[in-house]
Amino acid sequence: MSDASVLRDLPAEVFRPLQRVEFQAMVERGMFDGTHVELVGGVLVEMSPQGPPHVWMIVRLTKLLVSALGDDYDVGVQTPLAVDDISLPEPDFSVLTRGQSGYPEQAALVIEVSASSLAFDLGVKARRYAAAGYPEYWVVDVTSSCIHVHRAPSANGWGRVEVVRDGTLQATAVRQLSLEVPALFAT
Template sequence: MGELLIRPDDLDVRGLRSEEYMALFEMGAFEGERVELIGGQVIRVSPMSDPRAWTIMRLNAQLASLMSSGYDVRVQLPVDVSEYSMPEPDVSIHPRLDRPDQRPTTALVAIEVSVTSLRLDLTHKASIYASAGIPLYLVFDLNGDRLVVHRAPEGGTYTDVAEHVPTGGFDVLGIDLDLPELFGRG
């Protein structure tokens, strides 16, 4: 795809709504593409690198026991957080859904594992998750060798953001995440 001929700043652009995005998806409009809806725009998802896949697999394994405690642990599945955003966090944790045709509209925890998408994860996605009231948003910055922890969402932003070095553990809903393992050191 080439560069836009007309800049969005010059237009009154209407973003794609979640239900429109899903209708297009079900018609096969994005077949063979990894995309997600962010702020009304269809965004291509970064290709899966081996380090990112490793961390996502290990997160899933470490958090799996939450499923026996009434939670769903979802891996790269959509969360319908607003009319114009349906991100697919690398991992999200929700109260258990009652039916297979349900899609969560918020989460208790959203996790992104970043290799090439750090700017998107720390800005746009942080704002979207904060606006949805997700109380804990974690960004595993694999290149920066840090865990960025976002808490206390208020007015579309997180008021408590801290960085952790990948040593020891980090508590997520009573599960002590093994950070050295998740950063490939364990």
């Protein structure tokens, strides 16, 4: 029996989500040294190791974002983002308004690079980012060479979601950011 199947047998009312401040205190005490976890929806989620396609895309997007945004925004690369009281995920990129300190709460654009975590990135994480009101969320799917673009956030999810495979993708919240989608995936 797996750990997940044991959890399915427990009634929902016995669970209490881990609060972000509790998680932060645990991190500061070194409780997760040697493991890579993030807090999403009050649950600790172990991060998958990054394979070559994921690493390659992180390198490519880092160069593109820093070059396109210059000094107008800060670019968080795999840094925690304070989404809500029970979530402190580490998106691959967050385009941040300048001047935030500590764990940033505001982001103009959040980007996840997905090779093995597509369902999680398009599901739980997408809902959290929408409820937080981030104006735009991209999931760069390195397996299918496309970008899942989420816009019009609300507490109930995203108003518009499209899959972009061709042409130029223009960010709506960060006007100086556009990218040629086929070129992004070219080897």
